[in-house]
Structures are given as structure tokens and as C-alpha cells.
Amino acid sequence: MNNVHRLERALSSEPDPPEGTRRMINDEERVLYDGYWIKTYPVPADSLQAKKPLIEALTRRLFNHTEHGLNIPGCRLGEARQSYQTETDPGRRRVKGAMLAGALFNRATDIFRKLVELQADGIEIHSDDPLMRECGQCLLDAMDLGHMVLHRSGEEGIDELWGEPFRAFSVSVAEFYESRYxxxxxxxxxxxxxxxxxxxxxxxxxxxxxxxxxxxxxxxxxxxxxxxxxxxxxxxxxxxxxxxxxxxxxxxxxxxxxxxxxxxxxxxxxxxxxxxxxxxxxxxxxxxxxxxxxxxxxxxxxxxxxxxxxxxxxxxxxxxxxxxx
CATH class of the missing domain: 1.20.120 (Four Helix Bundle (Hemerythrin (Met), subunit A))
Structure with a gap:
């Protein structure tokens, strides 16, 4: 744990290695982005089973870093949507929009969990399955509401956190890992x-x-x-x-x-x-x-x-x- 992040020029055979270049540094693979050599991790198999814990972890991470009160269960999505749509006060509407985003994320996670269970039982799940489409739509809708949500500190919103579960859902696991680097x-x-x-x-x-x-x-x-x-x-x-x-x-x-x-x-x-x-x-x-x-x-x-x-x-x-x- 030293200043290994800044060793790119000394350890690279190229004067300016391109973004995404990988090197073994101190027996660890690292990838270069923004001038930093970043530690990499093995990429899990690209499957629904692999994406399930990833999306669940991203959802927990989202609620861990955003303002309190947003972790609304997916089963209350209808209530959350109605409360948001009928609210006229701008301040309360922002908060209710954030709560609706939380309910949408949890509904998407619930659906994805069930899809993985069905696949484990031998039921083939295609990308155009209605539940897959509903899961993706929930994530998209939540992402659209992400601008209403503040970081837990009140500093600002972190829009990237709201887009990550949808990205993990819609691209390969390898592509998602690269976006995180x-x-x-x-x-x-x-x-x-x-x-x-x-x-x-x-x-x-x-x-x-x-x-x-x-x-x-x-x-x-x-x-x-x-x-x-x-x-x-x-x-x-x-x-x-x-x-x-x-x-x-x-x-x-x-x-x-x-x-x-x-x-x-x-x-x-x-x-x-x-x-x-x-x-x-x-x-x-x-x-x-x-x-x-x-x-x-x-x-x-x-x-x-x-x-x-x-x-x-x-x-x-x-x-x-x-x-x-």
C-alpha cells in the first residue's frame, strides 16, 4: 500500500500508454485510467446468476450512500408512485421522487432475483421475456429520478450510483467492471x-x-x-x-x-x-x-x-x- 498508483511512466514501455492498458505491478494486475494504475479483480462468468449478487450489492451500496428514507420495498411501488404523482409542494415532491426511485430499484432487484431462481430450476429466460423488460424499465425509471436524490452528506447527488444497476443489467459483467475502473x-x-x-x-x-x-x-x-x-x-x-x-x-x-x-x-x-x-x-x-x-x-x-x-x-x-x- 504505497504510491503504486503513480508508477505508470516508470513501469510502462510506452511513453503514454492508452487508457485501459494493463500491467503486472508488484505481482498484481492493474489497469490505467486517468493517470492511475488501479487494482483489478477477476471477472465472474457472464450469467444471470453472476449478475444477481452484483445488482443486489449495487442496490445496497446505493442506499448506503444516499439520503435516509429511500429504501422503500418494491411491493410498495404503487403507493410510492401515487404519492409522488399527487404531491404539489416542490420540496416534498423531490423527496417523494427519491423514495419512488428507491422503490423502483427494489422492485427491479426483486424481479431479477426471481428470474435467477427460475433459471436455476431449468427455465430458460430470454432477453425479451416480459419480466426482463419490466426489470429493465424499473431500473431506467429509477435512473431518471436519480437527479432528485442527494448524497447522504447533503453535498450533491451521485448520479453514477443510480445508473450502475441498470448498466450491470444491460451490459456484460466484464464491461461493467471496466466502467467501474x-x-x-x-x-x-x-x-x-x-x-x-x-x-x-x-x-x-x-x-x-x-x-x-x-x-x-x-x-x-x-x-x-x-x-x-x-x-x-x-x-x-x-x-x-x-x-x-x-x-x-x-x-x-x-x-x-x-x-x-x-x-x-x-x-x-x-x-x-x-x-x-x-x-x-x-x-x-x-x-x-x-x-x-x-x-x-x-x-x-x-x-x-x-x-x-x-x-x-x-x-x-x-x-x-x-x-x-
């Missing part, structure tokens, strides 16, 4: 963008000049977590490394009474409490991305802007997060 590479990129913003802006403020080491350690641990499945034997070390690095960053103690560099900001004094709050927000955002293994582009860009504003003004601007339409 692409998203993991994008997640690693955002993790490093946030870490760079922390180091670049806080590192020039004397009160926070020792911040680079804990930030870089946390970012490295977050990248490793982003590529590691929960079923991986290394997950115990990987999770422990991430949590302890997160704690060390949370416990960072600034040097009080220092003023920023005179050539940059004159006599401006930065609010230490504002700075700590901003550091903790960045730590949380990296943690969310690493756990979801999905980029959060709007939140990442807004956080970088807040870091720049803090360095320039000494205060953290208040940036309200609008609810989705």
Missing part, C-alpha cells in the same frame, strides 16, 4: 485535486504550514480504499489505514498567532477556526468519494474555490447547496 480513476483524480488544494492554500499560511504530511497520507489511504473491494483480504488493513489517517488529519493542531506571508496578503490574519472547519470539510468530502468510489465533481470544484477564497480573505465563504430540481 474508469469511475475509480476519476475518483482518485478528485481525491488528489482536493488534497492539492489543501496543501497549496493552507501550506502558505504559517498556522497551517505543517499540513502537507497528514493531507498526503490521508489522500494516499483514500485512493487505496477507492480501488479495494470489501471482499478483498486486504480490506482490514486498508480500512484501518484510512480511518487512522482521517483521525490524524482531524486532530491536526495549527500554530496559533501566525500571520500569512506578507508578500501575498499583507497584514491579513486568517481565522484559525474557519481554517479548521474548512480542513474538516475537505476531509469529509475525500472520505465520501473514497467510500462511494464515485467522483463528486461539483462538490470538489466548490471546495477548491472555498480554499482559494479562504487564502485570499482569511475567512471561509458560506456557500449554500441548492436542492436538486
Amino acid at each position: 474508469i469511475k475509480i480513476g476519476q475518483s482518485m483524480r478528485d481525491i488528489d485535486r482536493i488534497a492539492d488544494a489543501m496543501v497549496d492554500h493552507f501550506g502558505r499560511i504559517p498556522a497551517f504550514e505543517a499540513i502537507e504530511a497528514p493531507v498526503r497520507e490521508f489522500a494516499t489511504a483514500a485512493r487505496i480504499k477507492a480501488e479495494t473491494l470489501r471482499t478483498d483480504p486486504d480490506i482490514f488493513d486498508v480500512w484501518a489505514q484510512l480511518v487512522t489517517a482521517c483521525e490524524r488529519l482531524a486532530n491536526f493542531t495549527p500554530r496559533h498567532g501566525a500571520t500569512p506571508p506578507g508578500e501575498r496578503t499583507g497584514s491579513l490574519v486568517h481565522s484559525v477556526s474557519d481554517g479548521l472547519h474548512l480542513l474538516h470539510s475537505g476531509r469529509d468530502l475525500v472520505f465520501y468519494i473514497a467510500r462511494a468510489r464515485t467522483p463528486m465533481p461539483r462538490s470538489t470544484s466548490e471546495y477548491i474555490e472555498r480554499c482559494a477564497a479562504y487564502f485570499a480573505t482569511g475567512r471561509v465563504p458560506v456557500m449554500p447547496v441548492p436542492l436538486p430540481a
Whole structure:
């Protein structure tokens, strides 16, 4: 668990290997996306039996990372749809739309589970089977409602999570795995963008000049977590490394009474409490991305802007997060 993600230039026989290039690095196969060598996993057989646990896991993962109250059983789909369609208040309609999306996902998972059971009993299931079509339609409808759903933090929606079960349903397992590696590479990129913003802006403020080491350690641990499945034997070390690095960053103690560099900001004094709050927000955002293994582009860009504003003004601007339409 080191900086293996960034070894692509040194270990590649090509100056700029194309996206999707695979290499054996430290006896592990890795694939290159977004400038990172990402750990790969064996692809299960492409069958309904293989897709059933995959779609179930993706559905659990979806509810684990989205706002509370969306895990509506599929058997209540009719109630959820009626409640959403008759709601006129915009705020409540958004929430009910999110709940309807949850019911649709659970209905699709219920159908897929039954299809696998029928196939296990020797009943041949074709792609044009009515239940297969209904399952796909439920996933599509849920995906269309995904823009109404926020991440559990309230930061933003993660639309990719809503599309993953349908993608796993509609493409081969190998294609789905490859799409996940692409998203993991994008997640690693955002993790490093946030870490760079922390180091670049806080590192020039004397009160926070020792911040680079804990930030870089946390970012490295977050990248490793982003590529590691929960079923991986290394997950115990990987999770422990991430949590302890997160704690060390949370416990960072600034040097009080220092003023920023005179050539940059004159006599401006930065609010230490504002700075700590901003550091903790960045730590949380990296943690969310690493756990979801999905980029959060709007939140990442807004956080970088807040870091720049803090360095320039000494205060953290208040940036309200609008609810989705």
C-alpha cells in the first residue's frame, strides 16, 4: 500500500500508454485510467446468476450512500408512485421522487432475483421475456429520478450510483467492471485535486504550514480504499489505514498567532477556526468519494474555490447547496 498508483511512466514501455492498458505491478494486475494504475479483480462468468449478487450489492451500496428514507420495498411501488404523482409542494415532491426511485430499484432487484431462481430450476429466460423488460424499465425509471436524490452528506447527488444497476443489467459483467475502473480513476483524480488544494492554500499560511504530511497520507489511504473491494483480504488493513489517517488529519493542531506571508496578503490574519472547519470539510468530502468510489465533481470544484477564497480573505465563504430540481 504505497504510491503504486503513480508508477505508470516508470513501469510502462510506452511513453503514454492508452487508457485501459494493463500491467503486472508488484505481482498484481492493474489497469490505467486517468493517470492511475488501479487494482483489478477477476471477472465472474457472464450469467444471470453472476449478475444477481452484483445488482443486489449495487442496490445496497446505493442506499448506503444516499439520503435516509429511500429504501422503500418494491411491493410498495404503487403507493410510492401515487404519492409522488399527487404531491404539489416542490420540496416534498423531490423527496417523494427519491423514495419512488428507491422503490423502483427494489422492485427491479426483486424481479431479477426471481428470474435467477427460475433459471436455476431449468427455465430458460430470454432477453425479451416480459419480466426482463419490466426489470429493465424499473431500473431506467429509477435512473431518471436519480437527479432528485442527494448524497447522504447533503453535498450533491451521485448520479453514477443510480445508473450502475441498470448498466450491470444491460451490459456484460466484464464491461461493467471496466466502467467501474474508469469511475475509480476519476475518483482518485478528485481525491488528489482536493488534497492539492489543501496543501497549496493552507501550506502558505504559517498556522497551517505543517499540513502537507497528514493531507498526503490521508489522500494516499483514500485512493487505496477507492480501488479495494470489501471482499478483498486486504480490506482490514486498508480500512484501518484510512480511518487512522482521517483521525490524524482531524486532530491536526495549527500554530496559533501566525500571520500569512506578507508578500501575498499583507497584514491579513486568517481565522484559525474557519481554517479548521474548512480542513474538516475537505476531509469529509475525500472520505465520501473514497467510500462511494464515485467522483463528486461539483462538490470538489466548490471546495477548491472555498480554499482559494479562504487564502485570499482569511475567512471561509458560506456557500449554500441548492436542492436538486
